[in-house]
Amino acid sequence: MRRALPAGLLTLGLALSLGGLPTAAPAQTPPAQRVQAAQVMQPRAFGHVLGDVLTQRVRLGQGAEALAPKALPEAGRVGLWLDRRAPAVERDAQGVQWLRIDYQVINAPPSLGMIRLPALSLPTTAGPTLAVPAWPVSLGPLSPAEGSELPALQPDRLVALRDTAAPRQALQAALAALAAVLLAWLGWWTLQQWREAQTLPFARASARLRRADGSRLDDWQALHEAINQSAGRVVHAASLARLVEERPAWKPLHAELEAFFAASNARFFGAASARPDPSLRALALALRQVEKQTAD
Amino acid sequence: MNTENALQDWRELAHRVEREVAQAVIGQPQTLRLINVATFARGHVLLEGDVGVGKTTVLRAFSRAIGGDFERVEGTVDLMPGDLIYHTYVDAEGRPRIDPGPLLRHGERLTTFFFNEINRARPQVQSLLLRAMAERTVSAFNREYRFPHMTVFADRNKVEKEETFELASAARDRFMFELNMSKPTDRSIRRALVFDTAFHDTEALIAQVAPALLPAEELNTIAALIQKSVRTSETIERYVLDLWEASETPQNLGITLDGVDMNRLILAGASPRGMSALLRATRVVAWLDGRLHVEPDDVRAVLPAILGHRIFFTPIYELRRAELAGALIARILDRVAAP
Numbered sequence: 307m308r309r310a311l312p313a314g315l316l317t318l319g320l321a322l323s324l325g326g327l328p329t330a331a332p333a334q335t336p337p338a339q340r341v342q343a344a345q346v347m348q349p350r351a352f353g354h355v356l357g358d359v360l361t362q363r364v365r366l367g368q369g370a371e372a373l374a375p376k377a378l379p380e381a382g383r384v385g386l387w388l389d390r391r392a393p394a395v396e397r398d399a400q401g402v403q404w405l406r407i408d409y410q411v412i413n414a415p416p417s418l419g420m421i422r423l424p425a426l427s428l429p430t431t432a433g434p435t436l437a438v439p440a441w442p443v444s445l446g447p448l449s450p451a452e453g454s455e456l457p458a459l460q461p462d463r464l465v466a467l468r469d470t471a472a473p474r475q476a477l478q479a480a481l482a483a484l485a486a487v488l489l490a491w492l493g494w495w496t497l498q499q500w501r502e503a504q505t506l507p508f509a510r511a512s513a514r515l516r517r518a519d520g521s522r523l524d525d526w527q528a529l530h531e532a533i534n535q536s537a538g539r540v541v542h543a544a545s546l547a548r549l550v551e552e553r554p555a556w557k558p559l560h561a562e563l564e565a566f567f568a569a570s571n572a573r574f575f576g577a578a579s580a581r582p583d584p585s586l587r588a589l590a591l592a593l594r595q596v597e598k599q600t601a602d
Numbered sequence: 603m604n605t606e607n608a609l610q611d612w613r614e615l616a617h618r619v620e621r622e623v624a625q626a627v628i629g630q631p632q633t634l635r636l637i638n639v640a641t642f643a644r645g646h647v648l649l650e651g652d653v654g655v656g657k658t659t660v661l662r663a664f665s666r667a668i669g670g671d672f673e674r675v676e677g678t679v680d681l682m683p684g685d686l687i688y689h690t691y692v693d694a695e696g697r698p699r700i701d702p703g704p705l706l707r708h709g710e711r712l713t714t715f716f717f718n719e720i721n722r723a724r725p726q727v728q729s730l731l732l733r734a735m736a737e738r739t740v741s742a743f744n745r746e747y748r749f750p751h752m753t754v755f756a757d758r759n760k761v762e763k764e765e766t767f768e769l770a771s772a773a774r775d776r777f778m779f780e781l782n783m784s785k786p787t788d789r790s791i792r793r794a795l796v797f798d799t800a801f802h803d804t805e806a807l808i809a810q811v812a813p814a815l816l817p818a819e820e821l822n823t824i825a826a827l828i829q830k831s832v833r834t835s836e837t838i839e840r841y842v843l844d845l846w847e848a849s850e851t852p853q854n855l856g857i858t859l860d861g862v863d864m865n866r867l868i869l870a871g872a873s874p875r876g877m878s879a880l881l882r883a884t885r886v887v888a889w890l891d892g893r894l895h896v897e898p899d900d901v902r903a904v905l906p907a908i909l910g911h912r913i914f915f916t917p918i919y920e921l922r923r924a925e926l927a928g929a930l931i932a933r934i935l936d937r938v939a940a941p
Contacts, residue, residue, distance in 0.1 A: 523941070526941065527941045530939060530941050531939065534939050539936035539937070540935065540936055540937065540938065540939045540940075542898055542899060542902075542940075543899065544899050544902075570941065571897055574835060574837040574940070574941045575835045575837060575838060575895050575896065575897045575898075576833065576835055576895040
């Protein structure tokens, strides 16, 4: 593993980047070609770790076409630590073009050290060659060195517990209010059902006839009484049609009511009825439904 | 002939009588039906109604269809009981003669006795008539005369109040029905009565009715057979008893009438005789309808005609009888249930 680079080089790099001092022309540069230090926006010089991307921006001026063909540095691995991505030319808000070069750290050093972004020489077709100096940056490991007292992973950060008493109390109050509302509604509904069962004729009759099989005269009488009470007068076979006319909601049950009265006549007075006995329970429930609809 | 066949045959005859009378009297089907019921229940009928609605025509038509003899007496203030029984005069040879009066004249052949404007006759005359109605006998000339097939129809003039003697409560109770014959309201019937000349000649109209359709002397027999054959269930018995109680204490059923203190309305409810008449009439209604059992509708069909003159109001309400009786009975029918 490499150690930190000499401090003199680092100072030189910083001086080049900040002061824009001209760098020495590379050895292969033709003597006739002028070399000019490029204006570079360097990445942060410290605090980098594995995976970080370091971006270098080189000012090209107004004309990007001034770069010589094949002047762009190639993408690919640069030394042990860095991988260069394909450079790209960008234009800022003022219309100035910059060459953007991204380096990604692809290795992690065991301890803090110094590396350099490589120096570049960017020839232009019409102007001087732009010289980009090497740029030192510090590179640190992701985890402490072996044998260190520090654990490999830092413990989880403790999160301070929020005080939940107030929202809990609010939730409990809301739930209590909801329960109270539900209980009140249930109580009202039960009371309503009870009151209807006490006062509404068919509610009472259907409750009574829940298990009636029609064999007891009392059950028939109960349904007669419910019909009479609902009509407000005594209803008999002859007056049934008038009642149904007065109460259109009963019309769908006209045939069932006629059958009921015919069967009732047979039971109470000895009349012969050709029709089968209607179900008292079903008729009481049907009339109860009508009662519910018309009561609302 | 067995009982059922006899009842069936008589039912056909009864319907035929009604149909025949309906040819001569239009617009009064309810009255005709109830007179027919009274005939077969062996009850007497009090007719009440407006002047000129055809009360006499109805009775003459029925009398002709039923057969037997018909007699008519006009109620007047000077009519005496004896006038119904005998008639005295001096014959051509100068000897005093006593002949039977209208009641006795026909003997047992008398089937229809019509007392016109009974409330013009004195109470003594009414009493004699009531006895004749109740027992179908009168005593005269040291012997008893019987007219077992007689049905009495009495007409009560309700227009004039001068020189009239209203029937006592007990007298009204002897009549099975009090029928109120009102003017027909149907316009087509009114038109026929006014413009159809067939209804202008009463004699010709009554002559259209087929005569003597019934063996009138057998009416009592068939009436007894009907009463014996038509059965009543326990429910009907309870219903009739409830109606009876309602006629005595309607306030117990929560019945109210406009402007009436219900606790002071009823002097007396229906009598046992009245309720007995109700059952007799009810059985006939069931029989005419082709049944041998009574249903509540049969009771309802005759109850107004039976109870109307049998519920006795206290004097302060008696003047409103015509208005109150009908309303009270309608409310009783609306409140008393069967089953």
